Amino acid sequence: MCNRYTRAGLSGLAIALIPLSGGVAHEIVGNRFFPATIGIDDPGVNDELSLPTVDSFKTGDVPSVRQRDVSGEFSKRITEDFAVILGSTYTFLSPTDPTVPGANGFQNLETTFKYRLFKDPAHEFVISAGLTIEWGGTGAASIGAEPFNVYTPTIYFGKGLGDLPDTLSWLRPIAVTGQVGYAIPARNSTTTFSIDPDSGALTADTEFNPHMLNWGGTIQYSMPYLKSAVMDLGLPEFINHLIPLVEATLQTPLSNTFTSGTTTTGTINPGVIWVGNKFQIAVEALIPINRQSGTNVGVIAQLHFYLDDIDPSGIGKPIFGGPVRPASPFAGN
Numbered sequence: 272m273c274n275r276y277t278r279a280g281l282s283g284l285a286i287a288l289i290p291l292s293g294g295v296a297h298e299i300v301g302n303r304f305f306p307a308t309i310g311i312d313d314p315g316v317n318d319e320l321s322l323p324t325v326d327s328f329k330t331g332d333v334p335s336v337r338q339r340d341v342s343g344e345f346s347k348r349i350t351e352d353f354a355v356i357l358g359s360t361y362t363f364l365s366p367t368d369p370t371v372p373g374a375n376g377f378q379n380l381e382t383t384f385k386y387r388l389f390k391d392p393a394h395e396f397v398i399s400a401g402l403t404i405e406w407g408g409t410g411a412a413s414i415g416a417e418p419f420n421v422y423t424p425t426i427y428f429g430k431g432l433g434d435l436p437d438t439l440s441w442l443r444p445i446a447v448t449g450q451v452g453y454a455i456p457a458r459n460s461t462t463t464f465s466i467d468p469d470s471g472a473l474t475a476d477t478e479f480n481p482h483m484l485n486w487g488g489t490i491q492y493s494m495p496y497l498k499s500a501v502m503d504l505g506l507p508e509f510i511n512h513l514i515p516l517v518e519a520t521l522q523t524p525l526s527n528t529f530t531s532g533t534t535t536t537g538t539i540n541p542g543v544i545w546v547g548n549k550f551q552i553a554v555e556a557l558i559p560i561n562r563q564s565g566t567n568v569g570v571i572a573q574l575h576f577y578l579d580d581i582d583p584s585g586i587g588k589p590i591f592g593g594p595v596r597p598a599s600p601f602a603g604n
Contacts, residue, residue, distance in 0.1 A: 298313060298314060298315025298316070298317065298397055298429065300390055300391070300392055300395050300396065300397045300429070300431065301391075301392030301393060301394075301395045301431070301433065302395070302431075302433055302496065302499070302500045303395035303429075303431035303433055303446060303493075303496065304493065304495060304496065304546070305397070305429045305431075305446065305448060306491070306514055306544050306546055306551055306553075307319065307321065307551065307553075307573075307575045308448065308489050308491075308516065308518060308544075308553070309324065309518070309540070309542075309553050309555055309571055309572075309573050310487060310489070310518035310519070310520040310538070310540045310555065310571075311448065311449070311450045311487040311488065311489060311518060311520060312383075312385075312401075312425075312427055312450055313427065313429060313448050313489075314387075314397045314398060314399045314427040314428050314429040314448060314450075315387075315397070315399070315429075316346075316348060316351075316352055316353065316354045316385055316386070316387045316399060317346060317348065317354070317577070317578075317579050318346060318347055318348050318354075318577075318578040318579040318586065318587045318588070318589075319344075319345075319346040319575065319576065319577060319578055319579070320343075320344070320345050320346070320575070320576045320578055321342075321343060321344040321345075321573055321574070321575045321576075322343040322344070322574065322576070323341050323342065323343060323573070323574060324340075324341070324342045324343070324344070324571065324572070324573040324574075325339070325340065325341050325342075325571070325572055325573075326338075326339065326340045326557065326569060326570065326571035326572075327339045327569055327570055327571075328557050328559075328565050328567070328568075328569025328570070329367070329565055329566040329567045329569070330565060330566070331536070331559070331562060331563040331564050331565050331566065334366065334367050334368045334371075335367050335565075335566045336364050336365065336366050336367065337364070337365040337366075337367065338362060338363070338364055338365075339362070339363040339365075340360050340361070340362050340363075340378075341360070341361050342358060342359060342360035342361070343358065343359060344356060344357065344358040344359075345357050345358075347590070348579075348588075348589040348590070349589060349590050349591060350589050350590075350591050350592055351589050351592050352386055352387040353384075353385070353386045353387075354384075354385050355382065355383070355384055355385075356382065356383040356384075356385060357380070357381070357382055358380070358381045358382075358383075359377060359378070359380055359381075360377065360378040361375070361376070361377050361378075362375060362376065362377070362378055362414045362415075363375045364414055374411070374413040374414050375411075375413075375414065376410065376411025376413055376414045376416070377409070377410045377411055377416070378410045378411075378414065378415075378416050379405045379406055379407060379408070379409045379410035379416045379417065380405075380406045380409040380410070381403055381404065381405050381406070382403070382404050382406070383401050383402070383403040383404075384401060384402050385399055385400070385401035385427075386399060386400055386401065387399045388400055393434065394430075394434050395429075395430060395431030395432070395433045395434065395446070396428075396429070396430050396431075397428065397429050398426065398427065398428045398429075399426075399427045399428075400424070400425070400426055400427070401424070401425045401427065402422065402423070402424050402425070403422075403423040403425060403452070404420060404421070404422055404423075405417070405420060405421040405422075405423075406420060407419040407420045407421070407457065417456070417461075417480075418461070419456055419457045419458040419461070419480070420456075420457040421454050421455065421456050421457065422454070422455045422457070423452045423453065423454040423455070423485060424452060424453060425450055425451065425452030425453075425485070426450065426451050426452070427448070427449075427450045428448065428449055428450075429446060429447070429448040429449075430446065430447055430448075431443075431445075431446040431496075432444075432445045432446065433496070433500060440501050440502070441501070443496065443497075443500065443501050444492050444493045444494070444496040444497040444500075444501060445490065445491065445492055445493075446490075446491045446493065446496075447488060447489065447490050447491070448488060448489045448491070449486075449487065449488035449489070450485075450486065450487060450488075451484070451485075451486045452484070452485040452486070453482065453483070453484060453485075453525075454482065454483040454484075454485055455482055456480040456481075456482070456527075458480055459479070459480060459527055460477050460478060460479050460480060460527075461477070461478050461480060462475055462476065462477045462478075463475070463476050463478075479527050479528050480527065481524040481525070481526065481527045481528035482524070482525050482526045482527050482528075483522050483523065483524055483525065484522065484523040484524075484525050485521075485522050486521050486522075486523070487518065487519045487520040487521050487537070488518070488519055489516050489517065489518045489519075490516065490517055491514050491515070491516040492514065492515050492516070493514050494506070494510055494511050494512065494513045494514065494515075495511060495512060495514070495546060497511075498511045509545075512545050512546050512547065513543055513544070513545055513546075514543065514544040514546060515542075515543050516541075516542060516543070516544065517539065517540065517541045517542075518539070518540040518541075518542070518555065519537065519538075519539050519540070520537050520538055520540065521535055521536070521537035521560070522535065522536055522537055523535040534563060535560070535561075536559075536560070536561065536563050536564040537559075537560050537564055538557045538558055538559055538560065538564060538565065538569075539558045539560060540555040540556060540557055540558065540571070541555065541556055541558070542554050542555025542556060543555075548577075548580060549576065549577050549580045549581050550574065550575060550576045550577060551574075551575045551577075552572075552573070552574055552575070553572065553573045553575065554570070554571075554572045555570070555571050555572075556568055556569070556570060557569035557570060557571055
């Protein structure tokens with residue numbers, strides 16, 4: 272799911288938007304297991320639950336604001352290749368200036384419709400397409416939730432390097448994933464009216480709502496893949512369940528703004544995922560790429576459940592279609 276965490280000013284206006292998508296699917300393609308990643312969504316379509324995802328960081332506002340988020344996401348397959356994903360986030364804003372009041376509340380609800388377009392097990396490649404709708408007015412304006420819908424068509428892809436020759440076998444556990452989305456607000460601009468307390472005159476303030484390119488990727492090194500598909504080095508079992516990775520989550524204004532194409536914001540997120548047969552735990556640092564993206568290193572963590580492995584004949588199976596044999600990330604073990 273593309274669950275966007277918003278760097279929000281206490282005025283209710285988003286100063287800088289950084290898409291941190293709570294990944295809600297793990298995918299098996301040939302020998303490759305694509306884990307759910309926190310920063311961007313992975314290319315899979317499955318029955319999954321992320322609860323909770325928590326983060327803490329300082330925003331790029333001036334003065335800076337400490338933002339903490341708690342979110343949950345639920346993915347349900349309608350068919351084997353099509354899923355509907357629901358997500359919600361509760362945000363706490365604590366200003367560093369003690370004279371400024373804080374705020375808290377829900378961000379806008381989000382729904383993603385996602386379809387797996389193509390899957391090539393031999394080359395460990397998968398690609399999906401989706402549409403995310405942020406439902407305007409369902410969140411609190413005090414923490415930056417917009418009153419209008421935002422529509423984001425997105426392409427997701429993943430590629431494992433398991434098809435490399437034997438001479439490069441140590442590189443086979445590497446995989447890359449990515450997503451590219453175009454966020455289109457339903458309203459080109461928002462106008463607010465106020466009365467000057469001195470003159471009593473009515474004034475209007477118009478803010479442009481930019482079209483945004485939401486993009487990012489990951490590079491991963493899978494220890495489960497190393498053991499099951501390349502070589503068992505006899506490492507401790509805890510190590511064999513780890514997937515170190517680095518994510519990039521970025522956003523660039525493209526149109527309907529004075530800064531189109533010039534102010535990319537985002538974070539670089541090094542971290543690690545511990546993978547089990549029915550759940551995973553992930554922790555990453557949030558490193559801002561510039562001042563507009565944040566003022567210090569934050570942290571994000573997630574507990575993620577594989578419902579299709581926990582209950583493959585019940586909640587973990589597609590609504591239309593029979594249960595599918597659970598696919599373990601430890602194939603060959």
